[in-house]
Structures are given as C-alpha cells and as structure tokens.
Amino acid sequence: MPSVLVVEDDKNVAKELVLRLRSEGYRAVAVHDATAGVASAVDSHPDILLLDINMPAGGGLSVAARVSNMPDTADIPIIFLTATTSPEINAQADAFDPVALVEKPSDPRLLMDTISRAIAEHKAESVSG
Secondary structure, eight states, X not given: OOEEEEEOSOHHHHHHHHHHHHHTTOEEEEEOSHHHHHHHHHHHOXXXXXXXXXXXXXXHHHHHHHHHTSTTTTTOOEEEEESOOOHHHHHHHHTTOOSEEXXXXXXXXXXXXXXXXXXXXXXXXXXXX
16 A cells, blocks of 8 residues: 655644545655654655645754655655745755646646556556566
C-alpha cells in the first residue's frame, strides 16, 4: 500500500486529505509543521510528500529544501499544495522539480489522479533505474 505524508498546517484540510487518501487505499499521515514534516519524511520515507507551501515556522519550500538535500529522502516525489498565486513562490517551488503544483482548494479527483500517477511513475523509475 503506497504511503503519503501530508504536511499541512490547517488541521481541517489535513484531516480531509488523510481521510480521502485512506479511502483511496493509501497509508496517509499528516503533520502540521515543517520540522515534523522533515522528521516524518526521514522516519517513514513515504512514497510521496504533499507539502503546503505557506505554513508558519517554515513552509513546504523549507521542507522540500531539507528533504531534497538528504540522501535518504532526496528521491521522494513532491506535490506542492498552495493557495498563493504568487509567480515568485511558484518559481521557488519549481526549483525543486515537483510532480505538480496544485492550487487549494483543489479538485479532489484531480489531486488523487496526480498522486496516483506520481507514485506509479516513481516506482517505474526505481525499477528501471
């Protein structure tokens, strides 16, 4: 069963995402800040990270920077979730070569399809690489 780590400071949004992911057959866990996100990524090495870009005490960009610079977690695909339309922030997110940048609120079916595709592509790359 593929695993998803949700790093989202809005506990209601995080809960909704985890419930939806679990109903789709994923193991899903949510944490609510950047520090916990990095620690959870290292501890559990999920199949994918869903990172909210804007969070207090270090956002998704901070998590992406730290995770992508550690050998044990650098290969985890990232999907950024954001409510911002700032071209600056989007450019910073693009620097981490994410699978996708999904605007919040997001279409749940589109998000699930993006996650499913990303995990399948990552597993295929792992097998062939």
